[in-house]
Amino acid sequence: MVGLGALARMIFGSENDRKVKALRPMVDAINALEPEMQALSDEQLKAKTNEFREQLANGAKLDDLLVPAFATVREASRRVLGLRHYDVQLIGGIVLHRGQITEMRTGEGKTLVATAPVYLNALEGKGVHVVTVNDYLASRDVDWMGQVYRFLGLTTGLIVHGISDQERAAAYQADVTYGTNNEFGFDYLRDNMKYDRESMVQRGHNYAIVDEVDSILVDEARTPLIISGPLEDRTDFYNTIDTFIPHLTEEDYEIDEKQRSATFTEEGNEKLEKLLSEAGLLKGTSLYDVENVSAVHHLQQGLKAHKLFQRDKDYIVRNNEVVIIDEFTGRMMPGRRFSEGLHQALEAKEKVAIQPENQTLASVTFQNYFRMYDKLAGMTGTAMTEAEEFMDIYSLEVIDIPTNMPVQRVDEDDEVYRTVEEKYNAIIHLIDECKQREQPVLVGTTSIEKSEILAELLQKNGYKQIDLADPKAFSPLYRSSEENKKAKIFAVLNARYHEQEAQIIAQAGVPGAITIATNMAGRGTDIQLGGNADMRIDVELGDMPEGPDREAREAEIKAEIEALKERALAAGGLFVLATERHESRRIDNQLRGRSGRQGDPGRSKFFLSLQDDLMRIFGSDRMESMLKKLGLQEGEAIVHPWINKALEKAQQKVEARNFDIRKNLLKFDDVMNDQRKVVFEQRLEMMDGDVIHEAVEEMREEVIEDLVAAHIPERAYPEQWDTDGLEEEVKTKLGLDLPIKDWAAEEGIADEEVIARLKKEASEIMAAKVANYGADIMRQVEKAILLQTLDRLWREHLMNLDQLRSVVGLRGYGQRDPLQEYKTEAFTLFETMLTNLRQETTSQLMRVELVQQEAPRMPTNEDLPEMHAHHTDPLTGEDEMSAADQQMLAARAARAPADRDPANPETWGKVGRNEPCPCGSGKKFKHCHGALV
Template sequence: MFQTLAKSLFGSANERHVKSLLKIVDQINALEPQIQAMDDATLQAQTAKFREQLAAGKSLDDILPEAFATVREASLRVMGMRHFDVQMVGGIVLHRGEIAEMRTGEGKTLVATLATYLNALPGKGVHVVTVNDYLASRDAQTMGRLYGWLGLTTGVIVPNLPEPVRREAYAADITYGTNNEFGFDYLRDNMKQERSQQVHRPFNYAIVDEVDSILIDEARTPLIISGPTDDKSDLYVALDAIVKELEAEYYEADEKSRNVSLTEDGTEEVERRLAAAGLLATDNLYDVENTMVVHHLDQALKAVVMFKRDIDYIVKDGKVVIIDEFTGRMMDGRRWSNGLHQAVEAKEGVRIEPENQTMASITFQNYFRMYPKLSGMTGTAATEAMEFWDIYKLNVVEIPTNVPVKRIDEDDEFYKNTQDKFRAIAKAIREKNEIGQPVLVGTVSIEKSELLSRFLTEEGVKHEVLNARFHEREAHIVAQAGRLGAVTIATNMAGRGTDIQLGGNVEFTVEDELRDMPEGPERDAAIDRIKATISAEREQVRAAGGLFVLGTERHESRRIDNQLRGRSGRQGDPGLSRFYLCLEDDLLRIFGPDTLFAKMMNSNLGEGEAIGSKWLSKAIEQAQKKVEARNYEARKQVVEYDNVMNDQRKVIYEQRAEVMDAETVDDVVHDMRQDTINTMVANACPPGSYPEQWDIAGLRERADDVLGLDLPIDAWLAEEAVEPDVIEERIVALADDKLAAKLDGIEPQIWRHVEKGVLIDRLDHNWKEHLATLDALRQVVFLRAYAQKTPLSEYKQEAFGLFEAMLEGIRTDVTRVLMKSELRMPQPAPPPLPELPAFLTGHIDPLFGTDDSDGSSRATGQEAFLGSLAGSPVAASGPGGADMTDPWAGQEVSRNAPCPCGSGNKYKHCHGAHA
């Protein structure tokens, strides 16, 4: 009660925060007349002026009002767009490293220019992260005009860029790209052999567009760079055949967790079928020898029972392509790990790609936490505010709209089954279509889009179906969804970042209709006609009620529903939104309480009847909150496990960077050799033990394996009171002498290069193997919960021990390679042969004197070369040998040597016969 009273008197914490920022906006507005009075050259010179002020010791906060006023005026002159005051508030929020929640149509892309420009002034680089490559390219091009006018450089990162171009893009003041490209470049950089090959600069500041999609939705799975392992196609196919023949009574499916497990009878049945197929190494399915078969059996079960075609994936050009469950977009190049993708490929009968082994990985959470300053913007973040703070320490600030929202959000309508629901949807769309009101329909899958399309076709409603296959086409279709009578079916997230304007989008219409028309008066007149047409159509759409957003079912997350609703009612436009639900929707079927919905609706609803109430909508919202909490826990668990690896990743990548930057690593290599010998002696001669207890044979074998030394250990032991530290010193001395002998006569610079190369190579190899071990550990450690142990704590403990073992392995590997390898200096390249003279089309055979000038055959290289050496035609030889005018005769050649003419005969039997 007191809290409600205080809120009514003083406003919410968010409102008070926004109110405090409006004071800074007043300062920016006060500077506007002064900035407006500047000519273009003076305004452009502001950038140099700000940089001088920063060099003199001023902070970014000190120059913020004038910098923001500069960007506002420059934007008006370059792009014809002036920032609203609420956009200025959004820019301040972004600069302060917070999340700006701004409704759809409020101009988030323009807001980002304020914080981007200000933070790019120090020259350390600003990354603007978008959800797809099309938006990255589009924003870099459109906003790059503004930055370029103000003297800043802009780069864009898209797939398949050449390394030099990519490096140049990162060197720009502002770099646009997707979260995947930035993350993968970071991982690839840490696999490079030389610092000069890397593309990333040190992390500085990032603005994440659609921050909820990138930092929440896509953060459930880590970025992984992997390489192929052994081909096991036959195993996948065999297991797929067994699983497809398995009756449903033999397994239990849990749709909430998307897991499938065999029943007790199922285990026996599968064991029998596997044995009959010859796939088991022993009689017992769960013997350690059958671990791989069990793992791939689980994946085959999951692929056949849980993963549905056209919902979880599609088959395109003979390949299984994953569909993003949130966006409905194809995720080309992405593959499920741990053999799941191969199991789906076997299920669909397409070519099975080899399973991959992880070579480098990182979660989005740990990647973005490396930025010293991070901010983001989206239309829907408040529902995930707690997660943003817990994981990223980002505060969410709700920015008020420039114009009050007039959209009407109606209560949900509930139907008994999918058929009834879709009939009602098609009827509602037809009614709206008849009065010209545009309709945007949000679906959760390709399957549902195509089902609704069939119902609309039966109703005779012309419509566009957008399954978000191509980002650019997607943006064009969604941008025109506000035209008179338009009906657009799209996945809930399709076209994010694209503004739906009532009556149509001028920019996209001009691009579509006037693409081939050259610049000139005719084009300008055509643009004016398009603007007039769209303006008139906008008024008609407003009169019809604005954009009608229709949701075909509720998503697991309230955020996705809010994103769909937010498509309508931009900048004070009228609008309407409504969701249609039924008992067969996934959310209600899997997570809804049976007693609440099923019993009541089955008994009270007839064919085609609907029910709607605030109480039911509230109950749905509660179900969504439960699912959101469950998903948050899943993401949090991913982060907690990756945090363990992240600590180790930092150590490895820092060591790797130090090695690359170092002039020489001989001290590191020397210490590794010392540590390896120390461990070797300590294992064979434990402290406090007697000489007769020492493992002398093991020490001798280990020294030979790692150091290539044949130790005179027996002679050492014959001495009185020889201690382990003495043995260690002698082994070190022998190793140093052997290495010194090996390096005798070798350039020090060459050996330094070899040491660095070996060190990086062995570090990479052991890290890759360590990642594979951690992946395997992560999959089984949860079983320790049955022993009343905390899986995460067990994972941390085991991972630490494995990391220590990996470091020991690196030291041993580096020592072994450098001690036992033979350094072979490359042989000098043979001197280049003189260029052959131009080949002749006709020449005289040096043996038989026959002329080939008619061109009936062509000279071989040797013949032409020899012919050119002759200088003149050779006289025909008589039966007695070469003519004395023959240039081959009389040369100083050994009589038994081959004749230089190339005949193959000895000189004395050829041209030396009369010599």
């Protein structure tokens, strides 16, 4: 029986269908302009850009220009790239222009879709950011799609890892800027640590299109971007904390191995309060007073180090260092460190040298960074399953765009086996079958470790793994069918070498190709049946000069690919074979979507076992006993649509749980974000310098009012005043030696009169300094002191918030809401920071004396602490950026220092900003030749 909702959809179409249909008239209007655009010369087409800009200057809106601008881009793309936007690509572009998410299947040409809305929005001259998931895609797209923008007179820029501030500033000034999510976020944080507006690189957040929007705004959303610098040495503190842990018994703490968390019981708290008090580390009377958040945080890290982390399993000690072991691969990860003091706790436990802890200098989540844009849009092949989250967190609506050609792919029911071994045997058997009919196979795994297991099994069955660095690795598959079937080769990919991966993925549609890949999202390269002609030409003819010989060889390769495509089509197209269900349906759909692009045939199938993580979590014991009763024999599989539905429901539960985790983390980050915005806005005002004097004067008056209020109770008689305390505080904090006791003896005096006299004395001191040194010099002094004091206190505040966040969850045991507790205490800490800012700035300015009446050197960006970028998962401590840095260091090491000629900078290669300068001066590179870059 058909439900009413289903019946209404059959008659009227779904809500999504109606929204797409409403855009058709605009597409018809764009199509109607096509003959007119084709008749224009190149110069006339290029002149459209100035014409549109004049219309905007005269009051036209971007929406008014959508139809002619999209028609212009389509024609420019046809002439420059040989690519003409399909109607569905224009619909996708309109959705992006409206600040929504375009869901388009893999192979539908999302990269081209973005060109029309990017061009239209760039006409305003405020800058458009196109965000990709890795440096390779950003570089590729700015070169490829940039041809269209540059043809039409727009400028393009590229933001990637390792470029200088000058290069970044130039890239952000361009009309269209391509870059990675990490780099955009880090530039925002770095800008808000600079000491003058001229050295800031970003120029605002106008409009961004996020490619692979689900990957960036969902998968990576819980891992904040952090910039950190080394703290002072606290070895004694860590060693002292470490001595407390052996005093604890099992009644003093609770361990949750599944969540990797450790907490203290009431008995443990009392014992630790006594130990801290005896060591002189307890402030106040209670362990959970806000002043003790740092001590509690490090006690918890010490407990985790001793009770959760095992030597030779989670880490090893080598050369007097604690080295992390990757839990997935079992490999050592030298150079990578656990965050938030955990690594120092392990070093104290193992009695090795304790390295300084990194202090957070600035941090932001992707959620809060991307919500700063005036208009945000995104595109991906899979967003519908996360539509609720996109709307809830980002106010982004997801629109599903129909495919250009009907999807021909056949999605088969899952096969469920009892054991992992049976499942892998079935997978190998199916790969063999595909190989014999020359059907290309893409095997999807959920982890690198499982890719390696499958690779070993294939090798045992006579297959050979190819070398990714070998450009001719796939050539045995280009030959006759007989030779193809004999060439039992396969490639294994993971997220390490994006450029080589793109070349391999581009050839994964060759007949008989077998490609094993971990998490296929965000690769940005289509699998084309028969192979990718452009990629093959680049690889095989890279060094060949232009001329008749090259043209002949290019024609041969293209003809060869057409023949290979026919063979791949005859074999049934790409077979996507998944070794496991991911906990997110979206990742499964991304893998499936690799097959059946642009109307090609294809198949997909998922293989599962009762020992898989998802099956284990959702009641596999009962299912196993049921299957045994049904007489399921070894090697047999159960296949039924009901199982697919049951698994989908299990995945929905996991997705909902993960959404709740991200939502909860965002609620905590929103508290910090509100404070971050206030501090960053105040810094900008201070850098302008126009309001510095008034701000400093206001601070000084507030400090005086606070001092008097603390020592003279409201409506109190002079004999009740704490004149000794007030005199001492005024001397300490304002540098004024005044007879406040004598003032108190005067008849009829009140606290208002004391405040007025103190303000007058302080103002006269500051006026004398202005008269002595000059107003301009004093403005510079005020600016330098205020900025440096604010930055130092903000860093301390961030550390306090980090530590408060890690311990506030314990308040739940006392029936108190951890989020509400965090908000309250974070506000208290912020107010304390502002009070300290007023007091310290006032105190320094009242005492400042200038030598030879010269202005102090304003702080510059070189005075910033040595900075490290992190993208750290708050639940596991895993740091994505350190892996990238290790790769960069390895690449840098490839050019040995011995190969560098000190007199010839061209031989130096990439030099780290904090490395010794290769010229031999003994200075850091950033203070020597690097200062010129």
